Amino acid sequence: MVKLTKRVVDAVVAEANDYVLWDEELPGFGLRIFPTGKRSYLIQYRSGGRSRRYTIGTHGIWTPEAARREAKMQLARVAQGEDPAEDRAELNKAMSMKELCELYMQDLRDGLILGKGGRPKKKSTVDIDLGRIERHVIPLLGSRRVKDLTKAILTKVMRDIMAGKTRAFIKTSKLRGRANVRGGPGTAARTLGLIGGILTYAVDLGIIDSNPAHGIKRPKDNVRSRRLNDGEYRILGRMLKSAGQIEKFGPTIDIIRQIALTGCRRGEIINLKWCDVDLDGSCLRLSDSKEGKSVRPIGLPVVEFLEQQQSEDSGTYVFSGPRGEDTAFGGFPNHWG
Structure with missing residues (x-):
């Protein structure tokens, strides 16, 4: 035994097998010397009737004085009945954000993650959430332990997305499909909201005790409140009348006109089914809108x-696909431009 000082530690010689040089002043504190010449500080103690070792760190990163102070702290914990080695092992096994996201994504696909009104999220929302997790959350947070997340870490993630640090061109599952991941304030705000939902899920599973995303200020999302005025509606009418001279634009023109007259979302009109139309009640009884079931007066x-469209068509959809297919009209995105 010898007091571990910098001079002593620098002078130790590696042998064929690793060995421990124990400190004479602090029982249980030692220096482990490896055949490669590497040296690391450790403590040895008894807990639960068995001998345990806890590695403090490598010499060079740790000085003998700093390692001695850390050894005293950890041995004090042992005296209070704690087990530093066991605690470290549990921490090393702690769930990473990537592992948590994989659990969340599987439950999301299985319809176990509920959205507004306690209903499972719609497929379109699920697809958007999956994309944000895979393109923003996992690249920026995947390697971090869930227990280590703080408001400061999540705020930095939000700012990185705002600055476009996750910007990329991603190949999608569609043939020749490419997604342009841009980031920006809107994406950052919605992604942080999604992270908050994932961490609430972690709280429900007992992985963490509280949600560090709560209370973080998000950039204001681009809430659309503007409406066309009378003059703009007249311009829209002239544009639709002009486009009506091209036969293939017929369904798209009808869809745009009904969107303007009802105030419905684009997808609600494109995918409108006859079973959702109540002509006697002068309303649309949407069974699958963004908010779930919804009644829209018309x-x-x-x-x-x-009434005119119903007399000409007996399919499932008000705006059916071409060639008599019993599908919703799919040409709108291309015609819109």
Whole structure:
């Protein structure tokens, strides 16, 4: 035994097998010397009737004085009945954010993650959430332990997304499909909201005790509140009338006109089914809108259009696909431009 000082530690000689040089002043504190010449500080103690070793760190990163102070702290914990080696092993086994995201994504696909009104999230929302997790959350947080996350870490993630640090061109599952991942304030705000949901899920599973995402200020999302004025509606009418001279634009023109007359979302009109149309009640009874079931009153022009459309079509959708297919009209995105 010898007091471990810098001079002593620098002078030790490696042997064929690793060995421990124990400190004479602090029982249980020692220096382990490896055949390669590497040296690391450790403590040895008894816990639960068995001998345990706890590695403090490598010489060079740790000085003998700093390692001695750390050894005293850890041995004090042992005296209070704690087990530093066991605690470290548990910490090393702690769930990473990537592992948590994989659990969350599987439950998301299985319809076990509930959205507004306690209903499973719609497929379109699920796809968006999966994309944000894979393109933003895992690249920035995947290697971190869930227990280590703090408001400061999540705030930095939000700012990195705002700055476009996750910007990339991603190949999608579609043939020749490419996704342009841009980032920006809107994406950052919505991704942080999603991270908050994932961490609430972790709280429910007992992985963490509280959600560090709560209370973080997010950039204001681009809430659309503007509406067309009378002059702009007249311009839209002239544009639709001009486009009506091209036969293939017929369904798209009808869809745009009904969107303007009802205030419905684009997808709600494109995918409108006859079973959701209540002409006697002058309303649309949507069974699969973004908010779930929803009733939308409609005026006389819409009623008259639907009556005429119903007399010409007996398919499932109001705006059916080409060639008599019993699908919703799919050409709208290309025609919109």
